[in-house]
Amino acid sequence: MPFFMVLASMMGFGSLARESGLSLGVSVVSSATVWGLPGQVAFAELFAVGAPVLAIMLASSMANLRFLPMSMSMLPLFRTDQRAWRWRYILVALMSINTWALTLRHGPAMPQDQRFHYYMGLCITCMTGGLIGTALGYLLAVSFPFFVIVSLIYLNPVYFIFLFSGVRHRNCILALLIGALLGPLFHLISPDWGLPFCGIIAGSAAFWIDKRMKASPGGPSL
Amino acid sequence: MTDVSFIGGLWGLLILVSLSTYIWRASGVVIAARINPDGALSQWFNCVAYGMLAGLISRIMLMPIGILAETPLADRLAALAAGFVLFWVFKRHMLPATLGATAVFLALTTLRSFGYL
Incomplete structure (x- = not known):
């Protein structure tokens, strides 16, 4: 395929x-x-x-x-x-x-x-x-x-x-969702620099949210 | 067209373009050799990679450039929605979902170019 x-x-x-x-x-x-x-x-x-x-x-x-x-x-x-x-x-x-x-x-x-x-x-x-x-x-x-x-x-x-x-890992799923949301928005702001910033911000947000969810006991896990 | 005579023609330009894109791949190797593969930094880079790819693909879907931009957004999204229905019906199998979405898209653009839509 x-x-x-x-x-x-x-x-x-x-x-x-x-x-x-x-x-x-x-x-x-x-x-x-x-x-x-x-x-x-x-x-x-x-x-x-x-x-x-x-x-x-x-x-x-x-x-x-x-x-x-x-x-x-x-x-x-x-x-x-x-x-x-x-x-x-x-x-x-x-x-x-x-x-x-x-x-x-x-x-x-x-x-x-x-x-x-x-x-x-x-x-x-x-x-x-x-x-x-x-x-x-x-x-x-x-x-x-x-x-x-x-x-x-x-x-x-x-x-x-x-x-x-x-994709199965929670931090990756979060990164994908946030990235998909931010990608077009950031492209509107800057076609050249939008994508790297989108990756860094979406990736960091996903990484941080995932860490927070792990830290809180009894939090949902995927 | 760009004047490429001073860098050895089209092939010279290709070499420059290839090198300027290979830099990222090679830098990844250099950094990867210096960080702990199971550490937080490595995880973070993984998230950044997924975030960047998702941003790229969603931008291509919603705001394409080139020939795809000549198709209506509604067609692109309707075909994608059909793909997700198939993805769910076939228990998360990629093949029917991908082919189904593309078939719906092909049908829609074909109908449009013959004036039926």
Whole structure:
């Protein structure tokens, strides 16, 4: 299932990249090296409108700021496995929301030495889907009607909403709910800085509320 | 289009963009190696990651940019609601929920583009 999700959403990027005037090679390689849709979209769209090089770098970098807390929260799962730890800079390069969320959900229950295999398998599956999707989207962009392309793009956020609906830890659930509430509001205040602030405030609030609930005896637990 | 001749063309720009996004991933590694994985700080970063992702996805749903912005908010939310009904009916299985929501969305946008809605 992750394979087809990534395939479909990267098809959306492929068609956008073509419209933006990127070459097929650059589009496909960007899926592998940037490996994060919001950053790639910023890259393609700002390039198309002729933004300065520095602005493109900043915007795509900011759009992928989420990878900082994501890699920090995922790496402890691989810390005790010597071989996986040696590959840590590669592990985070291959990380996407998909591989991160699935590894965080299934990884802790796995024996230490199996996590590496699980994660790499997942990453290779997603990366293959992403690269094929980008190329397909680029090549087929003109032959799809509007409602098909837009549905392919819609598939991506919907998939993540249901992926996160399966999260069990109370502090994570709180962070998701508060983040979902604040995300659009903060975006209105600042499209560039809204998201990092939303993450910090929603995450801190969730962390604090969870601590308070644990501290009070007889409090509800999920 | 941006003038990229001075940085070695489009490929030069791609290298710069890739490096500027990889910085976050690499910083995560550097910090993760220095903090206690079971400690409060690690938990907090985990919450921040979830908060940031939820904010991003909810922003894409409610205030999309690009092609998704051309669809009505009502369509996006109605399809999502249908997905949640399926999520509940199928006892928290993602596949029917995701496909169901996308199918409803596809149906709505198709009907709209043929002028039936």
